[in-house]
Amino acid sequence: MVTLPTGASLMASTNRFGIAVGHATDAAGATGCTVVMGATGPLRASAAALGRATGTREFALLEPWASNERVDAILLTGGSAYGLDAAAGVMRWMEERGRGYAIAGGVVPIVPAAVVFDLAPLGSFAARPTPDMAYAACDAATESGWAEGSVGVGTGCTVGKLRGPKFAMKGGVGTAEAGESVRACAIAAVNAVGHIRDLDGTIIASARNDDGSLADCERLAASGARPGNRGANTTIAVVAFDHVFSKLELHRIARVATGALARRIGPFGSPFDGDVVFAVCATEGPPGDPLAAEVAATHALELSIVRAVKTARGRGGPGGLPGLAD
DSSP: OOOOOTTOBSSOOSSTTOEEEEEEEETTTTEEEEEEEESSSOEEEEEEEOOSSOOEESOGGGSTTSSOOOBSEEEEESSGGGGGGGHHHHHHHHHHTTOSEEETTEEEOOOOEEEOOOSSSSSOTTOOOOHHHHHHHHHHOBSSOOOOBSSGGGTTOEEOOTTOGGGOEEOEEEEEEEESSSEEEEEEEEEOSSEEEOTTSOEEEOOBOTTSOBOOHHHHHHTTOOOSSTTOBEEEEEEEESSBOOHHHHHHHHHHHTHHHHHHEESOSOTTBOOEEEEEEESSSOBOOHHHHHHHHHHHHHHHHHHHHHTOOOBOSTTOBOOTTO
């Protein structure tokens, strides 16, 4: 069982965060995408990248010194760099509804994206999220009750790959919320090269030893083990708040929240991972305390990482991997 920090719950159950989340899943191809959009309008956003093998779109405009002050959605997608094309489907969905940055003659939706590498390990190399899938994820987006595990961007996620893909375990997508004076909600896709620790420090998903026990991936890395596919790993996440923050504050919160990855994933932010954390909030509302937001975001992200592997179902057949939800 997951032990919750004070004030935490496992699932976002209200629309207090001003976001809607939708998944599109290609089960046969073992890939998918997840969209996090403003429920009724744009969001303020920034991000922090700790991994050294990132795949992103429209990332520079999230830097605190960039002039852009709003985004319409964030796409978390499989397909590695190919998956970035799926953002066109989110743009099309937004444009049809008049949502985006207004210019003469129309709107330009702003849709940053980040990818995980899921090409071929469990499905087909040719299977990648498409613009039509991302459009469908927008259609499916709801403000609560979000699916977790082997769905959306979590469909092809795996963890513990330092002994090679056949010794790995199934990763996925998880959601959680935490906090008191400021509430934070996190959505995380966990596709890490390393192991995942529960809140008590126990390794619960990792590379499997020959006897079926779970390896400590940090020890494997220290002994010289390296993944067969150097860029096939990433944890990407979005953290949203029920209070409003400036873009600079969101950037700082996102950087602090990456501490959740250090607590739950080992190793993280490696040369083989593309770890990215987005932080978003509504553009209008009550201002929040940044320190409270940092604590809430870190707790929520920790919980969502644990949920991502605990709710992930394994995949049978040739090359299949076990999941904790089996």
